[in-house]
Amino acid sequence: MHLSSLYRFPLKSAAGEALPQARSDALGLVGDRRWMVVAAGTGRFLTQRAVPQMALLQASWQGTEALRLSAPGMDELRVAVPGTAEMRSVQIWRSSTVVPDAGEAAATWLTRFLGQACRLVYLPAEEGIQVDLDYAQLGERTAFSDGFPFLLIGQASLDDLVQRVGRPLEMLRFRPNLVVSGAQPYAEDGWKRIRIGELEFRVAKPCSRCVIPTIDPATAERDADREPLATLLGYRKGEGGVFFGQNLIAEGTGELALGMPVQVLE
Incomplete structure (x- = not known):
């Protein structure tokens, strides 16, 4: 498994930018949100x-x-x-x-x-903003994210969703920081701790999805059929919402770059 995409969102809810490499600090990717x-x-x-x-x-x-x-x-x-x-x-x-x-x-x-x-x-x-203490330690902070410093999605998970929906979907609809290739679809659901390069992360909780993935990032128009949420509702609904991707907290700071190996520690 390896890190195949790396995204930063300088302004919350604005367009994202793909990066070949980035540093992390106490709030997430440097400059993110x-x-x-x-x-x-x-x-x-x-x-x-x-x-x-x-x-x-x-x-x-x-x-x-x-x-x-x-x-x-x-x-x-x-x-x-x-x-x-x-x-x-x-x-x-x-x-x-x-x-x-x-x-x-x-x-x-x-x-x-x-x-x-x-x-x-x-x-x-x-x-920085304290991360929810139900999932984090006192002093672990994030920027203007929806709650956590990092969001990770497996590329195979999106590929599976695309197949179910029946049309292409941009990864940026889901606004992750980290995309991992080489795993099975939804493998990230079972991870508790991972290492990317030399940086270790705790997997805090699944990411509950709102209506933003139904908005075309190129046109800002909402899809009339409410995809991909309509499809996710059929097989990714759990207590508290519809889930796709995992929220992460880094243990320390460091460098991230495309191609770095991803290792499941727990």
Whole structure:
């Protein structure tokens, strides 16, 4: 087995970027989900669940000091990593935190593209959100993810789902960080600990899926037949949701690169 794809999502719920290699830090992949769009009035996070056109937002790091935003019909915008002059209280699921606001230019740009008043916020690497203590130790943190630092999916699992659905499906619909090839379909369901290269991970819990996989990442349109969720409901439904992929927590930090061997430790 080996690491066959590596994805980073600089801006939560925006388009992802494929990487040949990446470092990890205490929050996950360096630069992953460090930016987030929130409603201007409430500070609550916005995602493709309610705002599908976020799929068309392209966000890429410019070194470590700025983010470049682009979208159809919009001029590109460079947003510097903000300092602490303006802080904003934000909410992501049941967690709340106070983080730097990225300023008026970014807010105006995003408000125009998304059609609602919003702000762009940033999570410094030294901060982070505590991972659910039902699955993690005190001090284990994540960035603006839906709960965990890493999401892993087996390529064979997607291949099996594609065969069941009967049409191609992009892996990016499921927004993983790590894709492993060379295993049987859904083999990841039985893993408890793995090593990729020299970095070890605990498999925390299965990933419950929302409506985002039904959104075409190229067009931001929801599939009328609600695929692939409709098919997943038929054979991947369990207590608490429909599951596809596994959430991981790294034990330490290190380098990840395509082609690295993947070893099941437990």
